[in-house]
Amino acid sequence: MKWQCALLKRWLPEYPDGDLPAWGKRWLGSHVPGCAACRQELAELRQVIAALEAAPVPDPAPEFWGEFSRDLHLKLVQAAQEGQAAPEATSSRWFRLPYLLGAPAVAVLLLYVAVQLTGPGAPIQNQAVVMHLPSPTPAQDQAPVKRESAAKMAAVPQKSAAPPAAEVAAPPALPMEPMEQFVTVALEDGAPLPVEEADISAWDLDAELAGMTDQEKHVFLNNMHQRKKDGSCVEGFSFCSWG
Amino acid sequence: MTDAQLVSRAQAGDLPAFEELVQKYQREIYGLACRMVSDMEEAKDLAQQAFLQAFVHIRSFRQDAQFRTWLFRIAINQCYNFLKSRKKFGDPLDCDELNLAGDEPSPEADLLAQEQRRRLYEALERLPAKQRAVITLKVEQGLSYEEISQVLGGTAGAARVNYCQALKTLKKHIQTEDDHEVAMRSSKTVASRVPRR
Numbered sequence A: 001m002k003w004q005c006a007l008l009k010r011w012l013p014e015y016p017d018g019d020l021p022a023w024g025k026r027w028l029g030s031h032v033p034g035c036a037a038c039r040q041e042l043a044e045l046r047q048v049i050a051a052l053e054a055a056p057v058p059d060p061a062p063e064f065w066g067e068f069s070r071d072l073h074l075k076l077v078q079a080a081q082e083g084q085a086a087p088e089a090t091s092s093r094w095f096r097l098p099y100l101l102g103a104p105a106v107a108v109l110l111l112y113v114a115v116q117l118t119g120p121g122a123p124i125q126n127q128a129v130v131m132h133l134p135s136p137t138p139a140q141d142q143a144p145v146k147r148e149s150a151a152k153m154a155a156v157p158q159k160s161a162a163p164p165a166a167e168v169a170a171p172p173a174l175p176m177e178p179m180e181q182f183v184t185v186a187l188e189d190g191a192p193l194p195v196e197e198a199d200i201s202a203w204d205l206d207a208e209l210a211g212m213t214d215q216e217k218h219v220f221l222n223n224m225h226q227r228k229k230d231g232s233c234v235e236g237f238s239f240c241s242w243g
Numbered sequence B: 001m002t003d004a005q006l007v008s009r010a011q012a013g014d015l016p017a018f019e020e021l022v023q024k025y026q027r028e029i030y031g032l033a034c035r036m037v038s039d040m041e042e043a044k045d046l047a048q049q050a051f052l053q054a055f056v057h058i059r060s061f062r063q064d065a066q067f068r069t070w071l072f073r074i075a076i077n078q079c080y081n082f083l084k085s086r087k088k089f090g091d092p093l094d095c096d097e098l099n100l101a102g103d104e105p106s107p108e109a110d111l112l113a114q115e116q117r118r119r120l121y122e123a124l125e126r127l128p129a130k131q132r133a134v135i136t137l138k139v140e141q142g143l144s145y146e147e148i149s150q151v152l153g154g155t156a157g158a159a160r161v162n163y164c165q166a167l168k169t170l171k172k173h174i175q176t177e178d179d180h181e182v183a184m185r186s187s188k189t190v191a192s193r194v195p196r197r
Ligand SMILES: [Zn+2]
Pocket: A004, A005, A008, A031, A032, A035, A036, A037, A038, A039
């Protein structure tokens, strides 16, 4: 059963009622109570979590927050005066699209994505970050400036200085460690995916298998492929009975 | 007022509304930055930068997302950029400041807890930035794996794997051979005494 432990240990921190899909809870619930190795692992993980919870970042004194607020207020007012915080849009998305497309920032963004996609060992997971970064919004698209809002900001009329493209579109810094390559476990074509299956379909298989011996890996992968082949694992291998 | 209402106002240029959001999340963002860069002064700057960026880009925020998650993402990116530049320019890590902050001269009984905390902070610093981020978001900020994936990119499953790896690496770092027993025993003691934030 060692390879099963190797798989399940990734979920141990959430045992018994944490952030787990229902089938994960069932699987853990049927395995952990009877497995000494998993129970030992669980106890150790819980001690690390307890240590973390016991040593929170110290909350600074009230004076710190007073200074923090004052400093930040000045910066915010300055940003508002420089027109960096764009006025509320009254034009539709379609109206704004040409301006967005025209922004050099978009070019930088696309270039970055392209490099990520085509470069060696392209880090797949980073694309999501790129895509979701605050999108470059022109500071002065054609929407009329709301005088009321501007007055609330700082009682200074907004200038029309565009935010520097580089600042707006700066790609997120790459995490320090090598990126993992994700392996998507292919499920049956057209098989309807229950929501709780979505997670497993995006398993980082390399990482999942990392803790296993060659023999365990072999057993696990054979098991998975066999079940896919004979159709006993139609909606994803998570519902297969292992053993 | 809810986040959504405050964000709407901020999007319309209402600075006080945005500052209310700042008040609400400044501790979380500052705490996150502290964990990420292990430097309280830098963490303060980074937290301010994160809020400033959020303000500047507030109109690109879509209300179907969580403002808090969005803010975390901006803060994490600020921290990544900082760490990258620090690495580039070779500034040494300075964890002493954070280690000792909040530690008042204490009776001998607390020495164990202090030692445990120091060890933990050092272990955290040795983690890859992303694992440090995952652990902070999960344990201290209480985010779900789904929310963590929204902050850091990738899938919820990847966040889960990362979290588990981070815990295991931390465990390894904390458990140095000579005082394995001490470290583990004291973490239990401390855990029972210090309330969760
Ligand atoms: Zn087991």
